[in-house]
Amino acid sequence: MPHVWLHDRDEHDYIVRREDLLPHCVVSVRDVSEDVEGYREVVRRLAYGFNDYAALEVAERHNRDCEREIARHIPTTAELDAAPWLEGWAMADEGHPWMHGWFFGHPEIEDGTHGHTSSVLQVDEAQPPRWVRTESRLYRLGVFYPPAEREIRYWTQKHSGRPVGRGDVPGGSDDIETMLAFLRSTGRIREAKVDRMEQAYREERERLS
Template identity: 65%
Template sequence: MSLITGLRDLYPHLGFDDRPLAASCDDGWLGILHAFLDDADKAMAAGGTFMIQQVKEKMGCLHIHYTTSDVAPDASRAIADAHRLASARSFHICEICGRRGRLSNFGGLWKVVCSEHADGKLGKGVVPFVGPLDADDSYSPEADSFVAARPTAAEFDAAPIIDGWVVEEQGESGSRPWLYGWFFGKPDIGDGEHGHTSPIVQMDDMVPPRWVRTGGRLYRLGMYYPPAEREIRYWVQKLSRRPVAYGAPPGGSDDIEAMLTFLRSSGRVRSMKVDRMEQSYRAEQEGYELNRGEG
């Protein structure tokens, strides 16, 4: 699926040019684009038309070319402000992976990259400066939570891992979601033990996401399982009464049928609950097969 197609599906009220060259930047800037389009979508609620013509990287900066018509002056200013903010943010976010980055020069090619991607297939980048990009620009990345919450490459590498994670949306009214999963490298919980995080502050925009920042710390995100499959794995692992071994799938294997048989024979999970888990799993698999066929 192309970048433009994915954005069009998320923002159906906005217009997008479908030409192959309409989008030419790496996925690390997806979050910036989502934030800009969300602001544009809100501004367009009063009426008019909006069309994204091109999204590209030029001299290390994100450039979003768009047109509007029949748009109220306040809405036009709001979109222009969102555009300036998106461009400012792009100078501080790695275009490749979405972590904190800096503008670097690769033999004449300018690109914003994190420390990991500053030395890779493009060669070794040279950071041309330290300090603000524009002395007259009041934008501060440290004051912008969208940028400040993103990890550096070093922070990411040192973060504990949550495997088999799931976002828990339920909670008190107005409360933020958190994650459940099996933890590795977290000081206050044994490796392979199941638990939950504090509320989510920010989650990686990449698909699939690779990190999440909560109220307490940064985590790397490991294996993700669809909800129904994960529930089956959770109960099999819980009944085994032992932690998950690092690198091993929760439940001990990838044979879901064998796991369902185990749950039925264990006598420790009500048959109606196992039936419900199996039905949800079958429906989940049918949905994936249908989506695969349409793709």
Template identity: 70%
Template sequence: MDDEPSTDASLNQRAFEEELSAAPLLQGWVLADNGYEWMHGWFFGHPEIDEGTHGHTSRIVAIDPAISPRWARTESRLYRLGNTYPPAEREIRYWAQKHSGLPAVVGRPIGGSDDIESMLTCLRSTGRIRAAKIDGLERAYFDERHSASTSANSSV
């Protein structure tokens, strides 16, 4: 009888891991910053959303407490969480992906590459986004990188 709780916990963990492995993937995700409890990102393997489409989840009811969360449960389903990006980089990737006219592809970086400078050049060439906005994104991106490298150096 004493073994039952650990057996139950083991079965629950195994069931959760099976559910997680079958769950849709949310790439390039971010928590909503407008007071709502949902996530934005690109969906893969979702039964109701086209592959590589950007959108938002239903309300979040639980999220993995790890520093790099690997799952989130919403009112409607469980999601595996893929890459996330700092705010300015994510916005650059969002606009680059949107202006490519193509859905995101699983296994490829959001925005088409990891070359942020070429994404900024591409965004400037479209003429669809004000130059001041792109310049602001570029400054914010380089500030993020500088802050990240400063933090990494100070923790060594």
């Protein structure tokens, strides 16, 4: 059975998930004087494990409240200053709600390591965006590379066998021809794949010029 508390801070109900899968239900009673029996009924249903639609609606209402609150929140200068960087960032392929990039200043990830964030909740509406908020934390967004160029930089950096150094760029330089030559020289990537990356890069440069 989940634990249930009442609060009168605002009009929102809250569901706190725990590792043991038993939720903590915090139910608003701000205007309890207007509908005492109604609040008692909601608490009773919550306490018995979300076994009907009315209790499920309380949980859904909480989720919608959280999403609206997140969407309204623009990071402060202090929050941005404290946030880690995501360099060479890119949204994941369709169906995956996270962002890829090279991490810097992350408390749990070595600088220059490539990886992906937790699910993205909000992206700055500026162009180019300056920050992204995920389920786990806020990130500042660094340089963005067009997709074909980024793919070449990614594979070059990966096969270099080291993370990106602070102040360096993924791939080691801005010389894409040198990167392509390096990828061919390693023998670790099929020649046809390098040819495809080169062709995509040249078409991308033509579109963007």
